[in-house]
Amino acid sequence: MAKATHPDQRYVTALLNNDAGLIDEIYKSCARQVKSYICFNNGNEDDAADIFQEALIDIYHQAKNKNLQLTCPFNAFVFLICKRKWFNELKKRSLIQVTNNPDDVLDSSEDTFALAEELEHQTEQNNRFMAAFEKLGEKCKEIIRWSMQGEAQEKVAEAMGVTYGYLRKKKSECMASLVKMVQS
Amino acid sequence: MDNESILQASNYVDGEMDLQQQKDFELQMQGDAELREYVEQYREASIALKTMLAPDASLNNLKQTLGNLNKTHFKAEAKVVSFKSYTRWISGVAAVLILGLIVFNPWKKSLYEEYSTASSMSVSERGEGAQTNLEKAAAYYNKKDYAAAEKLLAKEYAANPNNSMAAYYYGITLIQDKQEAKARGILQQLYRGESAFKYDAAYYMALSYVKQNDKANARKWLKHVPPGTSNYTKAKELESKL
Known part of the structure; x- marks a missing residue:
């Protein structure tokens, strides 16, 4: 049975509609946590700003193209996406050598984890197709x-x-x- | 898969078939797993390419909104957590309340920026009257207009080389201004003295070397920052990163 959509779906809709007031609420409730996490993990504020923006744009795409239905709180979702993005970025910068992030499963609810996983998969897939397109x-x-x-x-x-x-x-x-x- | 099937799949997913053609094709798919799979992959590819290539006015508007909000919630909020310690000291003319500072600002790019502890300068003079040069310098300094602060502090320092506060902040503005050697001359002298800025000066001596990537000298000066002084923890931390 499909799970009920979380009331925070309104933030997803806000991204689709470019509702600046609600998007500002997103920043107020999530930006600080993302900033702290990234800054305490070898990043700086610019990194945090970039990762946060990328995460919101990924959510926008997922909502627009894959009809994303949020079944968990928005801030948990966006935080997990940012964490995973940052983790991948650190891997890219060769600052860490681990194959997966052990925090994810422990810190997140099943729904948050599954949604983030799906979004990450979609983003990676988009990138793979784009790389092929370039060839x-x-x-x-x-x-x-x-x-x-x-x-x-x-x-x-x-x-x-x-x-x-x-x-x-x-x-x-x-x-x-x-x-x-x-x-x- | 043959070319005809490839063309049909493309026309099907892209919506280039009439109703009858669609029905026929769906029927064909039912008995052809490979074709079904290909249609699914084609659909995925189309979504991905559309995401990346199709013009999207709402996405552009969203990006603009995010750009603005990023400035408000990330860049402008780059406040430091400051530890304010007041030290009152008396020089010939005035008693100056010194606001030392900072401490932690992890979201900066270079080690120098990350470990710059003196992010604001606070001056409080006894008596009233026009703003002094030192107060003006502090205002510029706190706005991170180091060039303007530097000019005023240079005058202040020239007029009174024993004003340790002026000397200390003048030194820092010189480091900002890439005049590390000149800054070190002043900071070293400050370190030799016994002012409230003695160990802050040692710390900034180290930072001036950090900025120039001279790790050996940076380490040497970090060791001059003793336990119990305000920059000790930072100094240790920085030392471990060099």
């Missing part, structure tokens, strides 16, 4: 970029000076290469 040939990149502009395909074809049939065929081939790259 495509110029023509493929152009077609895909155009296709993502939200215009009707007939218009895209016209703008690119190709036929609709060619555009669809070429796009399907480009996407097939992309999917293959990510799979391998």
